[in-house]
Amino acid sequence: MFTIAEADPALTKEQAKPIEARLRTALLKAQYKRLQKNGRALLVVIAGIDGAGKGVAVTLLNEWMDARHIRTLAFGEPSTEEQVQPFFWRYWRRLPPRGRTGIVFGSWYKPLLAEAARKSPDLQKLSAMAQEVRRFEETLDNNGVQIVKLWFHLSRDAQVRRTDQLLADPDTAWQVMPEDIKVRKKFDRLRKAGELAIRLSNDPSRPWQIIPAADPLMRATCTGKAVLAALRDTAAKSPAQPAATDQAASPEVLQELDYSLSLPKSVDYDRELARWQAGLAKLTRHEKFRKLPLVLVFEGQDAAGKGGAIRRITHALDARQFHALPISAPNQYELAFPYLWRFWQNLPLPGAIAIFDRSWYGRVLVERVEKLCSPAEWQRAYGEINEFESLLQDNGALVLKFWLAVSKEKQLERFHDREQSPFKSFKITPDDWRNREKWDDYLEAANEMFERTSTGRCPWHIFPADDKRYARIKVLETIVESLENALDVRTAP
Amino acid sequence: MFTIAEADPALTKEQAKPIEARLRTALLKAQYKRLQKNGRALLVVIAGIDGAGKGVAVTLLNEWMDARHIRTLAFGEPSTEEQVQPFFWRYWRRLPPRGRTGIVFGSWYKPLLAEAARKSPDLQKLSAMAQEVRRFEETLDNNGVQIVKLWFHLSRDAQVRRTDQLLADPDTAWQVMPEDIKVRKKFDRLRKAGELAIRLSNDPSRPWQIIPAADPLMRATCTGKAVLAALRDTAAKSPAQPAATDQAASPEVLQELDYSLSLPKSVDYDRELARWQAGLAKLTRHEKFRKLPLVLVFEGQDAAGKGGAIRRITHALDARQFHALPISAPNQYELAFPYLWRFWQNLPLPGAIAIFDRSWYGRVLVERVEKLCSPAEWQRAYGEINEFESLLQDNGALVLKFWLAVSKEKQLERFHDREQSPFKSFKITPDDWRNREKWDDYLEAANEMFERTSTGRCPWHIFPADDKRYARIKVLETIVESLENALDVRTAP
Numbered sequence: 001m002f003t004i005a006e007a008d009p010a011l012t013k014e015q016a017k018p019i020e021a022r023l024r025t026a027l028l029k030a031q032y033k034r035l036q037k038n039g040r041a042l043l044v045v046i047a048g049i050d051g052a053g054k055g056v057a058v059t060l061l062n063e064w065m066d067a068r069h070i071r072t073l074a075f076g077e078p079s080t081e082e083q084v085q086p087f088f089w090r091y092w093r094r095l096p097p098r099g100r101t102g103i104v105f106g107s108w109y110k111p112l113l114a115e116a117a118r119k120s121p122d123l124q125k126l127s128a129m130a131q132e133v134r135r136f137e138e139t140l141d142n143n144g145v146q147i148v149k150l151w152f153h154l155s156r157d158a159q160v161r162r163t164d165q166l167l168a169d170p171d172t173a174w175q176v177m178p179e180d181i182k183v184r185k186k187f188d189r190l191r192k193a194g195e196l197a198i199r200l201s202n203d204p205s206r207p208w209q210i211i212p213a214a215d216p217l218m219r220a221t222c223t224g225k226a227v228l229a230a231l232r233d234t235a236a237k238s239p240a241q242p243a244a245t246d247q248a249a250s251p252e253v254l255q256e257l258d259y260s261l262s263l264p265k266s267v268d269y270d271r272e273l274a275r276w277q278a279g280l281a282k283l284t285r286h287e288k289f290r291k292l293p294l295v296l297v298f299e300g301q302d303a304a305g306k307g308g309a310i311r312r313i314t315h316a317l318d319a320r321q322f323h324a325l326p327i328s329a330p331n332q333y334e335l336a337f338p339y340l341w342r343f344w345q346n347l348p349l350p351g352a353i354a355i356f357d358r359s360w361y362g363r364v365l366v367e368r369v370e371k372l373c374s375p376a377e378w379q380r381a382y383g384e385i386n387e388f389e390s391l392l393q394d395n396g397a398l399v400l401k402f403w404l405a406v407s408k409e410k411q412l413e414r415f416h417d418r419e420q421s422p423f424k425s426f427k428i429t430p431d432d433w434r435n436r437e438k439w440d441d442y443l444e445a446a447n448e449m450f451e452r453t454s455t456g457r458c459p460w461h462i463f464p465a466d467d468k469r470y471a472r473i474k475v476l477e478t479i480v481e482s483l484e485n486a487l488d489v490r491t492a493p
Numbered sequence: 494m495f496t497i498a499e500a501d502p503a504l505t506k507e508q509a510k511p512i513e514a515r516l517r518t519a520l521l522k523a524q525y526k527r528l529q530k531n532g533r534a535l536l537v538v539i540a541g542i543d544g545a546g547k548g549v550a551v552t553l554l555n556e557w558m559d560a561r562h563i564r565t566l567a568f569g570e571p572s573t574e575e576q577v578q579p580f581f582w583r584y585w586r587r588l589p590p591r592g593r594t595g596i597v598f599g600s601w602y603k604p605l606l607a608e609a610a611r612k613s614p615d616l617q618k619l620s621a622m623a624q625e626v627r628r629f630e631e632t633l634d635n636n637g638v639q640i641v642k643l644w645f646h647l648s649r650d651a652q653v654r655r656t657d658q659l660l661a662d663p664d665t666a667w668q669v670m671p672e673d674i675k676v677r678k679k680f681d682r683l684r685k686a687g688e689l690a691i692r693l694s695n696d697p698s699r700p701w702q703i704i705p706a707a708d709p710l711m712r713a714t715c716t717g718k719a720v721l722a723a724l725r726d727t728a729a730k731s732p733a734q735p736a737a738t739d740q741a742a743s744p745e746v747l748q749e750l751d752y753s754l755s756l757p758k759s760v761d762y763d764r765e766l767a768r769w770q771a772g773l774a775k776l777t778r779h780e781k782f783r784k785l786p787l788v789l790v791f792e793g794q795d796a797a798g799k800g801g802a803i804r805r806i807t808h809a810l811d812a813r814q815f816h817a818l819p820i821s822a823p824n825q826y827e828l829a830f831p832y833l834w835r836f837w838q839n840l841p842l843p844g845a846i847a848i849f850d851r852s853w854y855g856r857v858l859v860e861r862v863e864k865l866c867s868p869a870e871w872q873r874a875y876g877e878i879n880e881f882e883s884l885l886q887d888n889g890a891l892v893l894k895f896w897l898a899v900s901k902e903k904q905l906e907r908f909h910d911r912e913q914s915p916f917k918s919f920k921i922t923p924d925d926w927r928n929r930e931k932w933d934d935y936l937e938a939a940n941e942m943f944e945r946t947s948t949g950r951c952p953w954h955i956f957p958a959d960d961k962r963y964a965r966i967k968v969l970e971t972i973v974e975s976l977e978n979a980l981d982v983r984t985a986p
Contacts, residue, residue, distance in 0.1 A: 025915040032919065058812040063804050066919065067817050074813035080573045105813050171767040174774035174809070274664040281667035311556050316667070319551040320567035320598050324560055333826050422518040426525065426559065 008158040010215035023224040024064045030231035031065055035099040039234055040146045041336075042101045044227060047109055048152030049190055051159050051180030052213035057152070057223045058103055064224060071096060075106035084350055086395040087111075088136050092344035097336035098144060101227075108133055109197060116200075117186075117193035130200040137206055139384050142377075143338030148230040149208045150223065151198060156187045158214035250447040253462060259407040262467035269469045276476035277316035279491040283480065284317060288487040290351040293397040296479070297359045300404035301442065302432045303414040305468045306357055309404060312472045313355065313479065322353040327362065339363050339373075339381075340388055347392070360385055361401075364449050369441045382452040389458050398486045399458050402475055403446065404465040408439055503708035516717040517557045523724035524558055528592040532727055533639045534829075535594045537720060540602055541645030542683055544652050544673030545706035550645070550716045551596055557717060564589060568599035577843055579888040580604075581629050585837035590829035591637060594720075601626055602690060609693075610679075610686035623693040630699055632877050635870075636831030641723040642701045643716065644691060649680045651707035743940040746955060752900040755960035762962045769969035770809035772984040776973065777810060781980040783844040786890040789972070790852045793897035794935065795925045796907040798961045799850055802897060805965045806848065806972065815846040820855065832856050832866075832874075833881055840885070853878055854894075857942050862934045875945040882951050891979045892951050895968055896939065897958040901932055 011019075034042075046054050062070060073094050082090045088108065096102040112129045115121050137147050154162065163180050166172045183190060198208050209226050213219045263269055283289060296313070298306040314322055325346055334342045340360055348354040363381040367373045373381075389399050406414070415436075418428040435442065454460045461478050465471035484490055504512070527535075539547050555563060566587050575583045581601065589595035605622045608614050630640050647655070656673050659665045676683060691701050702719050706712045756762055776782060789806070791799040807815055818839055827835045833853055841847040856874040860866045866874075882892050899907070908929075911921040928935065947953045954971050958964035977983055 021915075028919055055812040059807055059810070062807065062812070062817070068819040068821070072812050072816065076813075103812070171771040174771055174778060177778070177811075278664040278667055285667060285670070314552055314555065317552070318670075319548040319555070319565050319596070320569075323565065324555070326561040328561070422514075426521055 008155055008214035009212050009218050011217040011221065013217065016217040016221060019221050020064075020224075023221060023228065027065050027224060027228050027231070030228055031069060031101070034231055034234070035069060037234075038098050038336075040144050041096045041098050042227075042230055043096070043140070043145060043147045044101065044103045044230070045107045045109070045147065045149040046103060046105050046152070047107065047113070047149070047194075048211070048213065049154065049159065049187070049194065050183040051163055051176070052152035052154050053162070053175075053216060053219055054105070054152050054213075056175065056216065057211070057213075057219050058105075060220050061103070061223055061227060065101075065227075069099070070101045070103065072103045072105070075104070075110075081349070085347060086391045088391065089344060089347065091136075092341060095140075095145060095337055095341060097333070099336075101231075108136060109201065112197045112201060113193060116197040117190055121193075121196070126196070126200055130197075133201055134203050135387055137203070139340070139387065140338060141206065142380055142384075143340070145338060146230060146233070147206050148226060149206065150211050150226055151194065151208045152211045152213040152219070153194075154212070154214040156184075156191075159187065160184060162214060250444075250451040252443075253447050253450050254405055254443050255447075257405050257462070257464050259405070259410070259464045259466045261464045261470055263470045263473060269473070272473055273312065273469075273476070276473065276480055277312070279480040280313065280476060280483070281316040282491045283483045283487065283489060284321065284353065286487060286489055288489060289483075291396065292486060293348040293350050293392070293395070294353040294483075295348060295392060295397055295399045296353065296355045297361070297399070297401040298355070298357050298404065299359065299361050299365070299402070299446075300465065301406050301411060301439075302435055303411050303418065303427075304404035304406040305465045305471055306404055307427075308468055309402070309465075309472050309475045310355055310357055312476060317353065321351065322355060323348065324355040324357060327356055327358040339367075340384065343388075348397075350396070359401075360388065361449060361453075364453075365442065365445050366435075368445050369438055382449075385453055386455055386458075389455075393457060398482060400479060400482055401458065401460050402478070403450070403460055403462045404471050404475075405462060406465050408436075410466040411436065502705050502711050504710040504714065506710065509710040509714060512714050513557075513717075516714060516721065520558050520717060520721050520724070523721055524562060524594070527724055527727070528562060530727075531591050531829075533637050534589045534591050535639045535641065535720075535723055536589070536633070537594065537596045537723070538600045538602070538640065538642040539596060539598055539645070540600065540606070540642070540687075541704070541706065542647065542652065542680070542687065543676040544656055544669070545645035545647050546655070546668075546709060546712055547598070547645050547706075549668065549709065550704070550706075550712050551598075553713050554596070554716055554720060558594075558720075562592070563594045563596065565596045565598070568597070568603075574842070578840060579884045581884065582837060582840065584629075585834060588633075588638060588830055588834060590826070592829075594724075601629060602694065605694065606686060606690050609690040610683055614686075614689070619689070619693055623690075626694055627696050628880055630696070632833070632880065633831060634699065635873055635877075636833070638831060639723060639726070640699050641719060642699060643704050643719055644687065644701045645704045645706040645712070646687075647705070647707040649677070649684075652680065653677060655707060743937075743944040745936075746940050746943050747898055747936050748940075750898050750955065750957050752898070752903070752957045752959045754957045754963055756963045756966060762966070765966055766805065766962075766969070769966065769973055770805070772973040773806065773969060773976070774809040775984045776976045776980065776982060777814065777846070779980060779982055781982060782976075784889065785979060786841040786843050786885070786888070787846040787976075788841060788885060788890055788892045789846065789848045790854070790892070790894040791848070791850050791897065792852065792854050792858070792895070792939075793958065794899050794904060794932075795928055796904050796911070796920075797897035797899040798958045798964055799897055800920075801961055802895070802958075802965050802968045803848055803850055805969060810846065814844065815848060816841065817848040817850060820849055820851040832860075833877065836881075841890075843889070852894075853881065854942060854946075857946075858935065858938050859928075861938050862931055875942075878946055879948060879951075882946075882948075886950060891975060893972060893975055894951065894953050895971070896943070896953055896955040897964050897968075898955060899958050901929075903959040904929065 034040075046058060048054060058072060062072070071094075075090060078090065091104075091108055094102070112126065112133065115126055115129065141147055159180075163176050163184075166175045202208070211219060211222045211226065263272075284294075298310060300306050310324060314324060323346070330339070330342060339362075343356075343360050346354055363373065363385070364378045368375075368378040392399055415428055415432065418424040450460050450462065461475075463471045463474045480491070527533075539551060541547060551565060555565070564587075568583060571583065584597075584601055587595070605619065605626065608619055608622065634640055652673075656669045656677075659668045695701070704712060704715045704719065756765075777787075791803060793799050803817060807817060816839070823832070823835060832855075836849075836853050839847055856866065856878070857871045861868075861871040885892055908921055908925065911917040943953050943955065954968075956964045956967045973984070
């Protein structure tokens with residue numbers, strides 16, 4: 001079983017001085033090297049008992065390193081916005097870019113530690129929390145964000161000694177905070193809680209490192225050494241997943257689709273469209289909708305009619321409540337973060353709608369086909385994406401994903417049409433023609449994507465779109481019916 | 494006097510069709526041209542009576558243009574974070590970058606309109622609000638953000654007719670919101686309020702444009718035309734200020750400073766430092782401090798000891814409450830915004846401290862000397878900066894600005910020292926030597942800066958720093974004493 005040693009090792013000033021000088025030079029060197037090489041971002045998680053001098057150690061670390069490339073990320077009580085977003089949102093939002101370091105106070109371990117510190121902690125709940133935290137860290141670690149976790153530890157005696165010493169001198173008494181005194185009374189319980197939380201969340205790829213915190217010089221040099229080791233560790237932690245060898249081909253969903261499906265002649269399209277739009281408009285203006293974040297994802301081949309379908313939706317919405325995000329290749333700045341980062345930045349609030357014209361599925365479509373990421377990366381992405389959508393749903397969001405499927409012949413026809421139209425010609429680029437050459441590769445990627453990410457909770461809605469009107473009505477119908485279910489509201493036709 | 498015409502012009506479908514087709518092509522072309530040329534950002538402010546179809550018009554505009562480069566910015570009730578920041582903060586935060594368009598609902602005119610709509614509006618208050626709004630727009634306009642303001646207008650009869658028509662058909666009734674009905678009762682008062690607000694905030698450089706809103710086709714084409722005209726207008730609106738001709742030289746503050754000032758031999762530096770740090774620590778942990786945002790600005794020549802002075806401050810602070818921002822040349826992304834933008838992004842919350850190691854004063858120092866901006870631009874910056882600091886102070890912030898002054902001889906000595914030290918050599922670059930060659934230009938810029946931005950409310954604190962210890966103690970002393978005054982708290986030494 002995991003326990004923390006009771007020793008309170010110390011350093012004399014004479015011992016510390018040369019160590020500190022070497023550390024400072026080495027830290028700066030390692031920091032610059034990582035910056036120049038555009039290496040992984042580094043998150044240093046700071047935790048441990050109150051009154052262990054965590055703040056002092058971090059201030060010192062900032063003094064030793066080049067503070068321009070470090071950010072202290074202190075998370076306190078969540079703001080109103082943070083309260084309505086998924087728990088991990090605020091951590092995603094403030095990730096440091098590649099090459100940089102973030103020092104995290106009030107990390108994602110806080111609820112875990114709070115639960116562990118209760119008189120009789122719920123072990124099942126704790127395990128579930130630890131599981132989520134582990135997956136969160138794994139996703140970051142696998143996508144260019146290294147994580148180092150430091151646990152500041154000192155014995156009860158040392159804590160009392162340290163705070164008493166500081167209190168004795170009026171010029172250092174300010175270093176002692178009310179929490180530091182309070183902690184004495186329940187020291188043993190808190191220490192046990194820490195041990196429990198550490199044990200449950202333990203992950204050999206990202207172990208907690210114990211910083212002996214009783215002696216200020218020992219504490220500072222250990223913190224510096226741990227950060228130095230992390231900065232020097234340039235290899236990604238997680239073992240590269242072996243590419244699945246016995247991979248059975250996915251069902252050929254797109255090949256077997258009936259592309260001749262179209263709106264029956266008997267149906268008045270304009271009337272039908274207006275009817276579903278009215279339904280959507282009513283639902284999104286319903287009181288119950290104010291609590292629901294709605295996420296709509298559109299994927300499909302070029303010229304499948306994603307834009308047109310989206311316009312038929314937004315036509316029924318108030319411009320103030322939706323946000324349509326056309327997703328193309330990430331820009332230079334976005335490339336400095338994990339691929340999911342830019343989507344975390346654009347999650348809708350309750351009562352708002354985010355419409356993604358292409359999405360995070362780019363990772364397993366264009367990035368796979370164009371070899372912009374490694375096979376291990378896109379294979380891992382299925383699980384990461386399922387987890388991401390699952391977190392949104394846990395938080396009350398309705399997530400609907402659509403694939404508009406066009407046949408190869410129809411696509412060619414539309415490309416030619418676009419080239420003719422004065423206000424559509426901007427939509428056709430050499431890229432579109434290049435993608436068309438890789439038609440079969442994209443089909444294979446899409447088929448595997450359906451198989452791996454169509455979950456019971458969040459299925460793909462796949463519609464043939466050679467008849468645009470048919471596809472548009474199907475999309476609207478799906479949204480309206482899903483909203484009726486989610487809100488438990490009927491809109492009479 | 495300014496009044497809005499009562500006419501409700503309309504277009505038939507046949508009239509509108511060719512206009513729309515031409516508009517769409519022209520809008521796309523203008524949009525791409527601006528993007529390619531990295532032209533000014535465009536903010537389209539949407540206002541006018543409720544029930545005038547503003548949302549529908551903007552949705553249509555989004556459909557006509559390439560939505561990838563437009564963002565609808567809808568500002569509703571301010572979040573907790575927005576409530577404690579200066580009023581304009583949320584608008585600064587969400588500015589579109591160069592080349593892009595933002596469509597603003599719930600703009601900075603909202604409080605002005607609300608005041609104007611009161612039974613007996615406070616005209617003096619209204620004028621003051623209009624004044625602030627005008628200065629805000631002027632600062633944006635002068636720094637690469639074009640502003641177009643559209644006022645959607647329709648007569649009382651037309652409003653009633655429009656909403657009644659929509660309500661008659663169950664498939665269009667959803668377009669009518671409760672506000673649209675409510676507005677009828679107080680239509681005349683609201684119309685007058687709108688006229689009053691428009692008149693008071695009227696600025697010939699950025700006039701309101703009236704969009705006749707009764708007829709949907711007329712409304713849409715007028716909106717499109719106004720945006721098209723704006724996109725095509727590539728010249729900056731504000732007349733370039735003539736460079737002041739009869740410019741008297743500023744007092745030679747830095748030349749006349751006594752650089753021999755140093756800490757008296759009788760003073761125990763360590764003891765003195767600890768005393769002021771303890772005072773600072775106590776004050777920043779005081780209950781009253783939780784309501785105060787603290788902004789510390791450090792400027793001064795290279796090697797004047799800014800970093801060292803800052804470390805003596807942060808040493809007394811909790812790592813969780815301060816944020817030290819070393820400011821260097823803006824990166825590619827920051828260059829797409831007005832120069833003040835990146836500072837607006839980094840304002841401290843109440844109870845927090847932002848320490849700027851170099852700052853917005855770069856505009857009138859390095860950017861002036863290195864000719865990175867035009868003389869008109871840096872001359873305008875004095876007023877913009879005073880206004881910026883004034884807004885922070887109005888919002889309850891304490892803003893302290895320090896200039897650490899080093900003599901030319903002492904700087905040389907320190908440059909040589911730095912080159913020797915293993916963990917200081919990173920601080921000396923060819924830039925430092927180049928800046929040194931322009932020593933006199935920097936002195937002149939600094940002296941003029943003191944004269945133009947040392948206001949009664951926000952003076953510069955200028956300290957000779959050849960003796961680093963002297964400067965550090967002076968800085969700490971100033972901060973502690975200013976905080977004592979601001980919080981009305983004494984810390985006994």
